[in-house]
Amino acid sequence: MAGQQTSSLVLRCGVPEYEENRQRYFNRDDTSRYPAEIHMVYSCHDVATALQRARDLNVSVGVRSGGHLPSKPSLVDGGVLIDTTHLNHEVKYDPSSHEVSFGPAVRVYEAWKATDAVDRFFPFGHAPDVALGGFCLAGGQGLFMRGWGATITDWIVRLEIVVPDGRTLMASRQENPDLFWAARGGGQAFFGVVTRLWSRTIPKRQLFWRSFTFHIGDHFENLLTFAFERNKTTPKKFTETAVCVMHPKLFDDSADEVLSESSELILIVNVLAYADHLSEATDMLRCWDPVPDEIRSSLIEAKATSPVSWDEFFKLQRQINPEAPDQKWGIHSILNDPSVPLEKLISAIKPAMCELPTRSSFGCIYMSDTLNPDERDAVFSLPQQYYISTFTGWKDPSLVHSIQENMKRTYGKASTIACGMYIADYDQSSDSLHSPEPDLDANIVTGNIYSLKFNDQLIFIVSHPN
Structure with missing residues (x-):
């Protein structure tokens, strides 16, 4: 790379482009961190230059690809932000x-x-x-x-x-x-x-889906048991199951942000299949029939297996999780311990799923069913049977404290059946809701320790214990 000219754009505080790029994050909560420089990189050479600049300034580096990690770890106060928007963008x-x-x-x-x-x-x-x-x-x-x-x-x-x-x-x-x-x-x-x-x-194949929508009422345990048990009988290849708990007014922007504690909730089970034709997809998802008698009275709507375009699928994702200049998100999640009995799991996660503090909040369970990742092959080593998360949305800044207290309480209970957390959701800041209590630190260091050597310096990584 000798003689190669840099094409990066370096932004510093005081220019309009700096502030526009500093705030380019999906989650608009807590953006009060100001990098010393933002490097808009176009090549590997630009990246190396940005890293050298950080060494010269003796500051930390943050790297941003899309800005969707909820805690915004790339936004380092006083550091160097490497923005990869234009880097091999193809x-x-x-x-x-x-x-x-x-x-x-x-x-x-x-x-x-x-x-x-x-x-x-x-x-x-x-x-x-x-x-x-x-x-x-x-x-x-x-x-x-x-x-x-x-x-x-x-x-x-x-x-x-x-x-x-x-x-x-x-x-x-x-x-x-x-x-x-x-x-x-x-x-x-x-x-x-x-x-x-x-x-x-x-x-490529064709995307298909089917869904069930229920009033929750007093039947949360039965409804979730239905979803978990039917998922187990669904063929594993080319299928997936997700459960979402929400207020019916989630998409009603005219409704109040904070709803009554007695506001009803609905539970939606959405099942996907990736198949060559409708008859194949219908057969793959046939095990979801029929709806058991004990929850039939809660059923609002059952949609049969049908083709869906990717545009339609992605449109739904954007509706559930919208991006807006004043939209803030608090995200907490766990990965369950697969050895925990189903009844105990459902009891532990019920508050996180059902005690939703705002209209735009929702609970989500993605049934990953990946139980035995190989730690020898990758750092990715936590079993991911179910990804259990709550997306708490708000716009009114005065709600922050009550929302944080709600997440702390509900996930305090959910964590009792957890084996860990999906790393994308983890907030590494010392005062975050995810920071371990002092007595948990000992558990962290009981994992396997690996080292990698660069420039005669050893870098240590601690992985999840077997």
């Missing part, structure tokens, strides 16, 4: 290997459009505006995960990474395997800057 398909490559800021929607155009598919995420860099490094709860594992472990085959000393390295299971191991599932803790990713693909 999706390339290789017809000989059937692999696609893309930059870290390519969005899920863009990845779908590009792969669909060449009749291919790989399991990108569910939220259309999330960038693939953050999605993949966190592990990737991709579509139909229950049948083939996380996107980062079972689909991503190669990474291009700029490491702290400025070198650009390729990483795969054959080349720099320690880097490849550390990146996949390391999330915000990874110490390099991923500049391009490669994924294998398969021939």
Whole structure:
């Protein structure tokens, strides 16, 4: 790279572009952090220059691909923010290997459009505006995960990474395997800057869905048992199940932000199938029939298996989780311990799912069914049977304290049946709701400790204990 000219744009406080880019995050809560510089990078050389600049300033580095991590770890006060919006922002398909490559800021929607155009598919995420860099490094709860594992472990085959000393390295299971191991599932803790990713693909099929909508009333336990039990009998390959608990007025912007505690809730079970034709999809999801007698009186609507376009699917995701200049989000989640009995699990997560403090809040359970990730292959090592989360939305700043107290209380109970947390949701700041209590610190260091060596410095990673 000798003699190569940098094309990056460096933004500092005082120019309009700085403030516009500083606030470019999905979650508009707590943006009162001001990087010393924002580097809009276009190449690996630009990334290396930004890293050198951070060393010169003796400050920390944040790396942003899409800005969707709720805690905004890339927004480092006084640090250097590396923005990858323009870095390899394209999706390339290789017809000989059937692999696609893309930059870290390519969005899920863009990845779908590009792969669909060449009749291919790989399991990108569910939220259309999330960038693939953050999605993949966190592990990737991709579509139909229950049948083939996380996107980062079972689909991503190669990474291009700029490491702290400025070198650009390729990483795969054959080349720099320690880097490849550390990146996949390391999330915000990874110490390099991923500049391009490669994924294998398969021939595309058609998306189908069916759904059930219920009044919850006093039947939460029975309804959730129905969803969990039917999911177990659903073929694992090319299917997935999600449960959402919400206020019926979720989409009614004219309704009050804070609703009565007696406000009714609904529970929606949405099941997807990826098949070649309707009859195949119908057969794949047939096990969801019939609705048991004990919950039939709660049923509002049952929709039969039908084709759905990706545009329609992504539109629904945007409606549930909207982005707006004044929209703030508090996100808490757990991954359940698979050894916990179902009855105990449901009891522990009920407050997190049902005590929703605002109209725009909702509880979500994604049935990942990935129980035995291989810690020897990737940092991604926590079992992910069910991803259990609550998205708490608000606009009124005066609600912050009560919302935080609600999350602390409800997830205090949910954590009693947890084995950990999805790293994308983790807020590393010392005063966050996710910070471990002092007596939990000992548990953290009982995992396996791995080391990687760069520039004669050892970097240690502690992984989940077996």
